[in-house]
Amino acid sequence: MAFQSPKIDDEKFAQIFQKAQAKLDELHASLKFPGGCVGFVLPDGRSGSVSTGVADLKTQTKLKPSDPMLAGSIGKTFVSAATLQLAQEGKLNLDEKIERWLGNESWFARLPNAKDITLRTLLNHSSGIPNHVDDGSFQKAMFKSFGKDIKYEELIAYVLDKKPLFEAGKNFNYADTNYILVGIIVERATGKTLYYEIAQRILKPLRLDDTFPSNKNVLPRVVNGYFQNKPIIAGGKFTVNPQWEWAGGGFASTTEDLARWAKFLYAGDVLQKKYLDEMLGSTTVGEGKGYGLGVEIVQGKFGKSHGHDGEFPGYLSDMRYFPQYKIAVAAQVNADETPEASKFIASAVDDFAQIIIGELVAEKLSEAEKLNLQKTAEDWLKLVDAGKFAESWEGISAELKAKYAKEKWQSTVQPFLKKVGNFKSRKFKNVIAFEAETVTIDFESSFAKLSSAIETLILKREKDGKWRVASHSIK
CATH class of the missing domain: 3.10.450.100 (NTF2-like; domain 1)
Structure with missing residues (x-):
């Protein structure tokens, strides 16, 4: 049955807003995570957001819907979209070997599967490259050297000379390293920084004004996060430097901006249909059946949804667009690696999608x-x-x-x-x-x-x- 978008008057919008706030407060009271936000976009394009809890446990500052958090791997959706725009402009080719762009680098021959990797296999994590984030020495350095910025080639160094996990294009292994390589290629192809390209192509035109690079160790607008119940910001500085994430994530945002972004992207306002189809259809095997070019494809109780989740120490995020109902929902919590935060984020998007869809189309049951x-x-x-x-x-x-x-x-x-x-x-x-x-x-x-x-x-x-x-x- 095709979904017919009902007229959403001010009263209906207020009902959705009030129910979302009540549900978020209920979850906060039950799970006792520090703070959380939920943003949404309705079929007619109107958006809103709600918040609960605190931005900082020490000061007890109230968390506001406009407070940004680190969005983790949701940043891959910006990187992928910018890359696909370059492909539709003929500046990049999804199926060209990345050797064209990186072959002259001294480290290239030491990259697992180096000569067989294409841009597509990087974007859908089928390159066979291990994830540098999983390397113990990287994790140790990340927590120890938080005051130091890193060169992106240094991130790649963690996987050099390692055995490929599988033949390129034949399986799936989620790896931030893939997107670090994509970021370098985008900069080579454009002569501009990755952040400049994303700002000019996406953030500014779509007026995602509360989304910005997390490329510094001091980000005054970002609320404190809690990793294993310990603050991630101390003395105004992150104890894990967000700059190390770069193209693997690399952005702070609000839930309303993330929900708006999801609707813009997956409803077809960012890419030509051919390239949106490439994004959604370039899946692989195994777990890769649910992952396209920088997009997680989930089959759930509200039909198919498109989006991405994200984790950065101290923060968890999730955003999804539900094409059957033409709505988008995003959720964030300023806590990580705690049962309470994990439970919240695991079902938050569905919980709040249910409120919206229920108000828009649900039949009343006795x-x-x-x-x-x-x-x-x-x-x-x-x-x-x-x-x-x-x-x-x-x-x-x-x-x-x-x-x-x-x-x-x-x-x-x-x-x-x-x-x-x-x-x-x-x-x-x-x-x-x-x-x-x-x-x-x-x-x-x-x-x-x-x-x-x-x-x-x-x-x-x-x-x-x-x-x-x-x-x-x-x-």
Whole structure:
């Protein structure tokens, strides 16, 4: 069913804003992370943002929606977009070997897979190059030498002479090193700095005024972050220098700017259709099936979404655009490597997308209908928990039955269940009807290998009037 964007008057906008603020305050009270922000863009282009908690635990300064945080790897979306613009202008070629741009460097021959790497394999992480960020000596230097800026070639040095992880283009391994190389190539092709190109091509034209390079050890506008509950800014300076991230991330931003950016980019306002299709369609294998050219592609309860998440010590971020509903949502929290922050960011974008989509298109369910749907979902999940796969097959949709034969259902489901381990507990969260004859039901669940998870069932009402399971996910 095609989504028809409803008229959003001031009253409806206010309702969305108020519900978003209430939900964020509720999550803050429950999880007790320092502070968090959520930004959103509606189908008509109007945007807003809310905040909760504090910008600094010591001073107890209230966090404002306009307070920027380090956005981590979300910065790759700017790098990729600028690179693809250069490709559509004929200044770069996605499938040309990078040897053209880097072959004269003294270190080039020592780069894993050097002669086989293309710009495309860098952008979709299929180059086979290890990630310098995972190198123990890099991590030690990053925390020890926070007062020192680094040359970008020094970052590449951490992977030189290492064995390729796989043949270029044949697998997937997420590596910031890929984007460091892309950044150098962009500068060679343009004769300008990467930050200049992104500012002129993206930030200024789109008026992303609260997004700026995190290329200094002092960034006065950025709020304090907390890494393993310790402040990342001390005496006004970062204890991990953001300048070291560069093309692997390299930006501070607000959630409203990030949500606006996601809608601009993935709705087609930044790239020609051919190159947006390249961005979204240049996936690889394994985990790479969900990663294009600087974009994470997620299939969730609201259909497919496009975006990226980000982590920099002390900060977690996520942004996504939901094309089916023409909305974008971004979330940030000024904490990292704590269970509370991780739990918040894991579901924040979906939580707030649900509020917006619910206000725009959800059908109203009676309490009796909600209870009946909850029982249907719980009864089916109990069969799965008990290993009664043949019986659970009877409760799946006709579409799933056509895809998975009854005798193969157990072998289909079991690998998925083994990843999370044995069931421990489940608490009903909500049920919402986003489309005719379709409902989404969420549970807060716990498993042996995943102590805190959101478990989602999508039920569809079939021709006989019965609700059956069309999708089951745990994350």
